[in-house]
Amino acid sequence: MSLDYLLDAANWSLTSPDGFPQRILEHLGYTVLALAIAAVIAFPIGLLIGHTGRGALVAINLGNAGRALPTLGVLMLALGLVGIGLVPVTIALVVLAIPPILATTYAGIRSVADETVDAARGVGMTEAQIAWRVEVPIALPIMIGGLRNASLQVVSTATIAAYVGLGGLGRYLFDGLATLQYDQVVAGAIVIAMLAVAVDLALAGAQRLLVSPGVDGRGARDRPTTVRPEPQPEPAG
Amino acid sequence: MIEFEGVTKRYPDGTVAVDDLSLTVDTGQITVLVGPSGCGKTTALRMINRMIEPSSGRILIDGDDVTSRPEAQLRREIGYVIQGAGLFPHRTVLDNVATVPILQGSSRREARTSALDLLERVGLAADLGERYPAQLSGGQQQRVGVARALAADPPVLLMDEPFSAVDPVVRDDLQQELLRLQGELGKTIVLVTHDIDEAIRLGDKVAVFAQRARLAQFAPPADLLAAPADDFVASLVGRDRGFRGLGFADGSSVALTPIDHGVDGLTLEVDHDGRPLGWRGSDGLLPTEGTFSDGANLRTVTDLVILSPAGAAIRVDAEGRADGLVLLADLAGSVRSQQRERLAALASAEEAG
C-alpha cells in the first residue's frame, strides 16, 4: 500500500479542480444536501407517529423496506427517470438516509417515559408544547444518534456520485481503478474515512451542545456515583 | 367544591371503569379516594382535569362544568401530582417548578424566583434548584413534584398515588409534610391511594371505592374504622380497626389518678423536679416506657398503658413533670363510652339522613 498520492502536496492544492480540498467540499456538499432533505422529510413524520402512536406499523415497515433498497439500484432508476445530474444522486442518498432518521426519531419519542408525558399534559401543556418542549429535548440524544448513523452511511455512499460523472471523493476510487493507480484508491479511501469521522465528531459536538445535561447523564457527574445516583438523605421534615 | 354528577366512563372495548359516580368533594379539605387496583379511582381523579373525558355525566368545580374551558387552560389551574413525580428530566429542578407559571405567561426570571420560595416550602434546600431530577432521591423528586403542582397557586390539587414509589420511612415524612402544608395552604385536595392507612392518615374524608367506582362508603376516617358500611369496607380497612380507631379519640377524656397512687406493688419515682424516673418495686427500678402530654390521642395512651410495667400511662405537663396516671380500668371505661357515643351518633345521623 502506497501513500504517495495521499502525501503528494500537489494534490492538496486549494485551487486545483481535482485536488483533495475541492473534492472534499463536493463530497461534503452532496452529504449535507441529502441529510438536510432526509431530515426535513423524516423528522416531522417520526415526531408525528412517535407522539400519536398512530401509523407506526406502516412507517416502520416502509423504513425497513427503505433499508433493503440497494442505493446503486435507486441511483440508476433515478438516472433513468430524471436524467444525469445532481438530482438523481441526491434522491438515492436521501432514500438511504431517511430510514435511520425516521426510525430513531420515532424510537426516541416513544422512549420518553409515559409518566413524563402524563405530567406534561397534567400541568396544562398543549400537544404541540408536549412534543416540542418535552418529548424532543428528551429524545434528542437518540435522534442525533440516528442522524450520525445516517451521515456515516451517506458519506460512505456518496462515492457513487463519481460513478455517474459527478465529483466528490469517489473520483479517486473510480479513476484509480480505471488507471490501475492503486495509491490513488488508497488515498481516496483514507480521506473518505477521515471525512466520515470528522462529520461524526461534528455531530457529536452538536449533541453535547444541544442535549440537556439532565438527559444524557452529564448532570449526574458531580455526584460520586455514575448513572443512577444514590438517594441523598432527606432533609429533616 | 368539586361535584361528580352521575359520571360514567365506558371504554370503546366495553369496559366500564366508572359507573354512575356521584360525589361531592368539600373545599379546603383532603378527600381521599381509596380502593383496590382497577376500581376506577384513578379514572375518577383524572376526569377532574380532563386527562380522561367522561362518557356521560358532569363534573363541576365551584359550579362550573370542567368542559366549559379548554383542557390545557383548565389543567394549568389545577395542580397535578403523580406517582414517581413525572419530573421533566431535561430541566433543572427550578425550571420544573417554574413550568406552569411560564405556561401562563410569567417571565422566566419571575417564575424561577417564586419557584425558589416553593422549594423551601416543601422542605428542600435552595441549592438543589440547579440540579437535574436524576440527581435527586425519590423522596426529593416527589417533593419537587408537589412544588411544581403548587407553583401557580391552584385552589385544587389532584394527587395520584403520590407517595407509592418511595420507601416507608420517606413516605411517612412526605405524608407528615403534606399535612403541614395543607395546614398552611388549605387547598382542595383529591388524593388517590390503594393504601388504606395512608387514606386514614391523610383524609378529612375518605371515599372507599369498590369495582367500577361504586362508592362503598364516604365518611371521615374515624367513622370508617368505627362502623364500616359493609364487609367490603371492613375487609379493606383490615385488622385492628378498633385499636386504630382510637387514634381519632381524645386521650384527655380519660380520668386521671394522682401520681403517688401505687399500682400492684409498684410506685412511680420522680426526680427533684418531678420528672418521672421509673417504677420502683421489689425488682428495683423498672423503666417507664414513655409518657404522654396534653393533646395525645387515645391510641397513644392505650399503647403506653400496655407497655408500662405498672399498667399505667404517665401524663406529663409542658415541663415534663409527671402530673397524673391513666389506669387500665379507667382507660377501658373511656374507650367503651367513646365507642358507644360514636355509634349512637352515626345511627342517629343515618336516621336523620
Added chain:
Amino acid sequence: MSEIWRYLETNGDDVLTALVQHIWLALLPVAIAFVLALPLGALVHRYVPARHIALTAGSVIYTVPSLALLLLLPGILGTSVLDPINVVIALTLYSLALLVRTTADGLDAVDTTVLQAATAMGYRPVRRWFTVQLPLAMPVILTGLRVATVANVSMVSIAALIGIGGLGQLFTRGFQLGFYLPPIIIGLVLSVALAVIADVLIVALQRGLTPWARAGAR
C-alpha cells in the same frame, strides 16, 4: 411491464445466476459473522477492556466506505480485485462489527437475578451460558441479525461497480445500456424481495426459538 418480461425471457439465465450469486455473497458473510459473534460477544460482555476494543474497532470499520474497503482488501490480502472473496470478507467485517455489539447488548440485558437463581440451583457456568443466558439474550441478538442481513443484501450490489457479480450487475448493465430500466427494476425488486424473505425467515426463527417473548407481550 412488457419490456421487463421480454428482458427476462432473453436474459433469464443471467438474472438467475446473478440472484444466486447475490444470495451467496450476502448471506455467507452473515452466517460467518453470526458464528464468530457469539464467542466474541460473550467476551465483550464479560471483559470491559474487550468492550472498548470491540466498540472502537466496530466504529472504525463503519467509517470505511464499502466501495473503498472492496478496493483496499486486495492490496492487503494479495487477492485479485475481481475475487468474490473480497466481498465476503468485507461484508463479514461489517456484519461482525454489528453482531458482536448486539450479542454483548443482548447478554447485558439478561436479568442478573435469573442468572443468580440458575447458579444457586447448581448450574455450572458452561451449561448456564447455553441453557439460560444465551436463550434469554436471543431476542436482542436476532434483532441484530435482521439488521445485518437486510444491510448485507442491499450492500452487495455495490460490488458490481468493480465488476463482481450479484444483482448489482443488473444495475450496471442498465447503466451501460443508457439507463435501460428493465434490468434496473428487476434488480431492485429481486433485491428487496430477497431482503424481505430473509427478514421474514429470521422473524419466524425468532418466534420458534423464543416462544416466551410473545407470551409476555400481552
